[in-house]
Amino acid sequence: MAFQSTMEVVNGVANITLKGELDASVAGIFKETIEQAAAQNAQRLVLNMHELEFLASAGLRVLIFAKQKMGSGVPIYVIGSQGPVLSTLEMSGFHQSVYIQDSYQEG
Amino acid sequence: MTQPTPLSAEPAGGLDRRIDFYPTHTLAGFRVRPGKSFPFGATLVPGGVNFSVFSSHAVSCTLVLFEKGEREPLVEIPFPDSFRIGHVWSMIVFDLDCERIEYGFRMDGPFDPAAGHRFDRSKILLDPYAKAIGGRDVWGAAPDWDEPFPHRGRLVFEDFDWEDDRPLEIPMEELVIYEAHVRSFTRHPSSGSKYPGTYAAIREKIPYLKELGINCLELMPVFEFDEFENSRTNGETGQTLYNYWGYSTVGFFAPKAGFAATGRFGMQVDEFKTMVKELHKNGIEVILDVVFNHTAEGNEHGPTISFRGIDNRTYYMLTPQGYYFNFSGCGNTLNCNNPIVRNIVLDCLRYWAAEYHIDGFRFDLAAILGRDPWGAPLPNPPLLETLAFDPVLGKCKLIAEAWDAGGLYQVGSFPAYGRWAEWNGKFRDDVRRFLRSDAGMVGAIAQRLQGSPDLYGWNGRGPTASINFITCHDGFTLYDLFAYDGKHNEANGEGNRDGESENRSWNCGWEGETADPGVNALRRRLIKNALTLLLVSHGVPMILMGDEIGRSQGGNNNAYCHDSELNWLDWGLVEKHGELFRFARQLIALRRNHPVLRLNRHICDGYHEPGPHADISWHGVTPWQADWSEGSRVIAFMLCGQHSGADQQWEDCIYVALNAYWEPLTFGLPLPPGDRRWHVAVNTGMTAPEDSFAPGEEPVLADQHSFQLASRACAVLIGR
Numbered sequence: 121m122a123f124q125s126t127m128e129v130v131n132g133v134a135n136i137t138l139k140g141e142l143d144a145s146v147a148g149i150f151k152e153t154i155e156q157a158a159a160q161n162a163q164r165l166v167l168n169m170h171e172l173e174f175l176a177s178a179g180l181r182v183l184i185f186a187k188q189k190m191g192s193g194v195p196i197y198v199i200g201s202q203g204p205v206l207s208t209l210e211m212s213g214f215h216q217s218v219y220i221q222d223s224y225q226e227g
Numbered sequence: 228m229t230q231p232t233p234l235s236a237e238p239a240g241g242l243d244r245r246i247d248f249y250p251t252h253t254l255a256g257f258r259v260r261p262g263k264s265f266p267f268g269a270t271l272v273p274g275g276v277n278f279s280v281f282s283s284h285a286v287s288c289t290l291v292l293f294e295k296g297e298r299e300p301l302v303e304i305p306f307p308d309s310f311r312i313g314h315v316w317s318m319i320v321f322d323l324d325c326e327r328i329e330y331g332f333r334m335d336g337p338f339d340p341a342a343g344h345r346f347d348r349s350k351i352l353l354d355p356y357a358k359a360i361g362g363r364d365v366w367g368a369a370p371d372w373d374e375p376f377p378h379r380g381r382l383v384f385e386d387f388d389w390e391d392d393r394p395l396e397i398p399m400e401e402l403v404i405y406e407a408h409v410r411s412f413t414r415h416p417s418s419g420s421k422y423p424g425t426y427a428a429i430r431e432k433i434p435y436l437k438e439l440g441i442n443c444l445e446l447m448p449v450f451e452f453d454e455f456e457n458s459r460t461n462g463e464t465g466q467t468l469y470n471y472w473g474y475s476t477v478g479f480f481a482p483k484a485g486f487a488a489t490g491r492f493g494m495q496v497d498e499f500k501t502m503v504k505e506l507h508k509n510g511i512e513v514i515l516d517v518v519f520n521h522t523a524e525g526n527e528h529g530p531t532i533s534f535r536g537i538d539n540r541t542y543y544m545l546t547p548q549g550y551y552f553n554f555s556g557c558g559n560t561l562n563c564n565n566p567i568v569r570n571i572v573l574d575c576l577r578y579w580a581a582e583y584h585i586d587g588f589r590f591d592l593a594a595i596l597g598r599d600p601w602g603a604p605l606p607n608p609p610l611l612e613t614l615a616f617d618p619v620l621g622k623c624k625l626i627a628e629a630w631d632a633g634g635l636y637q638v639g640s641f642p643a644y645g646r647w648a649e650w651n652g653k654f655r656d657d658v659r660r661f662l663r664s665d666a667g668m669v670g671a672i673a674q675r676l677q678g679s680p681d682l683y684g685w686n687g688r689g690p691t692a693s694i695n696f697i698t699c700h701d702g703f704t705l706y707d708l709f710a711y712d713g714k715h716n717e718a719n720g721e722g723n724r725d726g727e728s729e730n731r732s733w734n735c736g737w738e739g740e741t742a743d744p745g746v747n748a749l750r751r752r753l754i755k756n757a758l759t760l761l762l763v764s765h766g767v768p769m770i771l772m773g774d775e776i777g778r779s780q781g782g783n784n785n786a787y788c789h790d791s792e793l794n795w796l797d798w799g800l801v802e803k804h805g806e807l808f809r810f811a812r813q814l815i816a817l818r819r820n821h822p823v824l825r826l827n828r829h830i831c832d833g834y835h836e837p838g839p840h841a842d843i844s845w846h847g848v849t850p851w852q853a854d855w856s857e858g859s860r861v862i863a864f865m866l867c868g869q870h871s872g873a874d875q876q877w878e879d880c881i882y883v884a885l886n887a888y889w890e891p892l893t894f895g896l897p898l899p900p901g902d903r904r905w906h907v908a909v910n911t912g913m914t915a916p917e918d919s920f921a922p923g924e925e926p927v928l929a930d931q932h933s934f935q936l937a938s939r940a941c942a943v944l945i946g947r
Contacts, residue, residue, distance in 0.1 A: 144326035211488035213501025
């Protein structure tokens with residue numbers, strides 16, 4: 121599946137849905153989405169990854185960027201990650217910097 | 228008044244518009260411009276990558292770029308002459324996909340070994356400053372031996388989120404070091420690790436390390452190395468033999484990708500940093516075992532990977548005939564006191580300290596770092612001095628293995644500049660001999676217990692100059708020290724000729740494993756004695772991975788080549804030898820609870836307030852009468868007094884009795900000061916759970932005047 125990134129901001133919560141394969145060739149799209157969320161002063165970032173099939177290091181870099189761009193006061197929720205995507209988050213240790221959940225529940 | 232122009236909200240975008248980041252040339256279809264000489268290596272700059280490489284003898288240089296994993300280059304871009312300043316070629320290449328690029332260099336120059344030159348334009352060379360290296364991404368995956376560029380420089384991002392982490396700066400005297408191999412620590416199936424053998428798996432074992440009580444993890448080499456270097460097969464068993472330990476560096480700036488669960492994704496840098504961050508969060512420092520004495524290129528028959536092809540005569544110590552001096556025992560010797568090489572060592576350590584938050588370094592065969600370019604020991608080695616006074620390394624631990632394979636032995640005399648500590652080989656040897664009940668060891672043991680003032684006091688170095696150890700990766704494990712009289716290195720395929728022959732070990736009456744309960748009980752007791760001596764001695768204790776749970780290497784004292792259970796830590800031992808684990812844990816807790824065991828000045832220095840007893844007093848079976856004679860195998864000492872720590876004054880009182888004699892003895896006890904009474908913290912003559920007690924739970928000694936101690940046993944009493 122081709123990569124897709126969509127976002128809506130409701131009551132300060134930026135809901136970003138990621139689909140397909142997030143690799144170096146499309147990481148820039150995701151980065152732009154994060155920048156839009158920051159521009160709208162989102163106070164929470166919810167990344168829906170149910171349909172994300174692959175997360176390359178470039179994608180992880182954007183997550184790191186998101187963490188730093190949004191600031192430590194903005195929690196990041198990674199929702200529905202599974203399989204190799206979840207493994208990548210765990211192996212790199214990024215799962216300790218975000219809330220990994222099956223469905224969005226405010227932490 | 229003119230208002231200042233506000234800074235751009237997007238500094239990178241602002242820089243992009245700067246004229247010094249605009250391409251000025253087009254070469255091989257790529258937009259480029261002359262680069263920055265410093266820093267060396269590949270550095271991300273706005274819009275591109277700055278490549279910079281040094282060679283004082285090459286006549287030309289070409290940048291070779293690859294798509295990640297591709298066999299043939301994407302492009303080769305010769306550095307124009309105008310892009311060279313001095314001996315440095317530099318170029319910014321724009322529009323590169325940093326995630327997908329690998330790079331190397333071709334160097335042209337003379338092939339004249341007698342003159343020290345071994346240029347070979349057919350080789351693609353690894354950047355000595357490569358921050359990540361591809362090609363050995365997955366541990367043990369057999370390489371393509373025909374690969375023209377087997378070790379590939381990769382670009383890294385320095386965007387890791389450290390949060391508020393920084394090096395812990397635990398005072399030396401507070402450290403309890405645990406020496407471990409990244410892969411061995413969790414590779415055994417019993418580890419239960421999700422990603423066994425990796426940096427990620429170390430994170431999973433942090434609770435174990437905390438329970439044990441250590442506060443410093445010293446990792447055997449993690450700089451990129453090639454486990455297949457000179458790989459061979461054991462002729463008897465057919466078993467593949469590796470360069471498993473990794474004391475043979477390919478790239479000094481790159482973490483070993485094969486130790487990363489994410490190595491195949493090229494994310495070893497992030498994984499490593501996460502490991503450091505998590506260890507720090509749990510109060511555990513990270514020291515790296517670094518190998519600057521030689522490289523993986525070996526002697527004149529070795530592969531051309533990097534330095535040999537970039538500037539052989541600069542990087543290596545060469546004989547007048549152009550062969551390699553071999554003070555490392557590994558074929559070549561890095562020319563560490565050449566100013567160029569000094570800088571790469573310095574740059575490397577600064578990078579790991581600053582970028583990876585590493586707390587300290589242990590230098591393999593560090594005596595080599597004090598040799599001049601022709602191999603002679605320097606009285607004032609500039610590299611060692613530079614490292615000692617470097618601002619970035621200002622709080623890092625610097626620990627020398629103060630000898631080399633060329634016969635230079637500097638334990639006690641390593642040029643320290645007030646900073647360097649040493650692996651104290653004398654501590655290892657003397658303690659082993661004392662525990663073996665050798666005659667004539669009492670005087671030496673007294674020195675080791677005090678932090679070896681005989682070695683370090685003469686020039687004002689305190690006990691923290693001494694890294695005390697009885698075992699390390701090199702040699703027997705603690706279990707094997709009391710299970711084998713001789714080495715059993717047959718599995719190494721060298722006819723048992725390799726490895727140290729003088730181990731100062733004792734098999735307790737049976738060579739190897741036995742079901743004899745008496746022998747096993749004696750071995751357990753001796754292990755406990757060793758741990759006690761280690762943890763009550765002044766100086767910095769270091770425990771070898773698994774010694775706290777009786778890990779054995781089957782008598783192999785040189786297991787460098789085995790990716791097998793010979794090296795892997797069997798976590799089943801935690802239960803099997805739970806008695807030892809509990810004992811080690813309580814001893815570490817004892818040390819933590821008694822500042823008098825962790826002094827940063829030799830106790831004879833007299834900085835204490837006057838008290839009823841001397842800071843240290845020596846005893847034998849009769850109190851106040853130590854037996855220093857040749858035949859004596861008994862010594863006891865009492866630490867007492869009011870001591871000034873960094874931020875407080877405290878009183879402490881400990882009595883330690885060591886009986887290396889083969890008969891039980893009754894020790895008359897000195898009186899503790901004031902109305903204190905002796906309590907038993909440790910008694911290795913007893914079986915668990917009476918062998919040791921948690922702080923605060925030590926039972927009072929019924930007879931305050933004498934103490935029965937079993938044969939080959941030791942005891943620690945605390946006065947409170």
